[in-house]
Amino acid sequence: MARRYDENPMADSLETTNAWPDRNTPVLDWRWLCRLSVVEPAVAVTWHLALVRSLSLPVGFDRTLLLFACLWLVYMADRLLDVRRLPDSRTPRTERHSFVYLHPRSVAAAWLATFVACVGYATATLSPREWAGGVGVCLFTALYLWVVHRRAHSPLHLRERGAKELGVASIFVVGSTLFVWTHSAFGTGDTLVTLASSLVLFFALALQNLLLLARLARHIDAHHDAPSIVCAGKHGLMLEAALAVALLAAALANVILVATGTSAHGIPLAALLPLTIGTAFGSCLLLFQNRLFPSLDPDARHVVADLAVLVAAVPTLLVPAPFG
Numbered sequence: 001m002a003r004r005y006d007e008n009p010m011a012d013s014l015e016t017t018n019a020w021p022d023r024n025t026p027v028l029d030w031r032w033l034c035r036l037s038v039v040e041p042a043v044a045v046t047w048h049l050a051l052v053r054s055l056s057l058p059v060g061f062d063r064t065l066l067l068f069a070c071l072w073l074v075y076m077a078d079r080l081l082d083v084r085r086l087p088d089s090r091t092p093r094t095e096r097h098s099f100v101y102l103h104p105r106s107v108a109a110a111w112l113a114t115f116v117a118c119v120g121y122a123t124a125t126l127s128p129r130e131w132a133g134g135v136g137v138c139l140f141t142a143l144y145l146w147v148v149h150r151r152a153h154s155p156l157h158l159r160e161r162g163a164k165e166l167g168v169a170s171i172f173v174v175g176s177t178l179f180v181w182t183h184s185a186f187g188t189g190d191t192l193v194t195l196a197s198s199l200v201l202f203f204a205l206a207l208q209n210l211l212l213l214a215r216l217a218r219h220i221d222a223h224h225d226a227p228s229i230v231c232a233g234k235h236g237l238m239l240e241a242a243l244a245v246a247l248l249a250a251a252l253a254n255v256i257l258v259a260t261g262t263s264a265h266g267i268p269l270a271a272l273l274p275l276t277i278g279t280a281f282g283s284c285l286l287l288f289q290n291r292l293f294p295s296l297d298p299d300a301r302h303v304v305a306d307l308a309v310l311v312a313a314v315p316t317l318l319v320p321a322p323f324g
Helices: 009-013 031-035 039-055 061-085 095-102 104-125 128-150 163-176 191-216 218-223 234-260 269-287 298-318
Strands: none
Touching: 031 095, 031 298, 039 061, 039 163, 039 191, 039 269, 039 298, 061 095, 061 104, 061 128, 061 163, 095 104, 095 298, 104 128, 128 163, 163 191, 191 234, 191 269, 191 298, 234 269, 269 298
């Protein structure tokens, strides 16, 4: 059974997921979402589809599948590096790390096969513009992995200063929208302003998500020999609240301006309305997660926090496209 997670440092010794040793876990059990690292790519794909719809860009479904696979490669590589750095005397305390820890060869083989397939398909289908954008995102990702893993304990204390949270949020937002801002039809009319505004909302929500996860898992991070951001305690909660207030204010302002027919210097307010409302809702789910789901263990909290970011993009998928 899941135990209540609180702010007691001693909770680290109690919050180890006990479900993993059960080899008969049902296929549809939510824990497989953690073990296979599929939640984050699903979030990225949902935002990708939402922006493609809001901008009426003719992006093929093959790009969606490629995006999902590439995001999975990044997150699974991060898990592999986490486990590799883990001291021999310690075992992983989360489902996503335990799976990699117990099946390193199978995971590595699946990773390599997916990588080869992605490179082969990308070579055959991507345009020069998409390739240039993809290479840029890959270089940014490589720099991030080097900073948070190779330099995790550097004298500059980059990880403790938020390099992981800022890096992941930036890479996730830019990578999730790769096939939007590299599309040949992008960049005319209101599309640039719409995308820029959407990315700001996306980044703020993603950063709030990461601050929440850092705060909830800081004792587990310490056990994994992975320093957390300094403000992962009460100061982190204040930052999360500040981001939530900003997103709520943006949604409220958007609703008022659209309702009164007020323009905002070329910003397509009607096009952004579903997204501002969605991000405000997702932000509230993140901020009040502890009150809404008080008995979840850390792995379940991780999934719920990611799903809150996914839900934020759903309203945009449900309304008619404003362009086209």
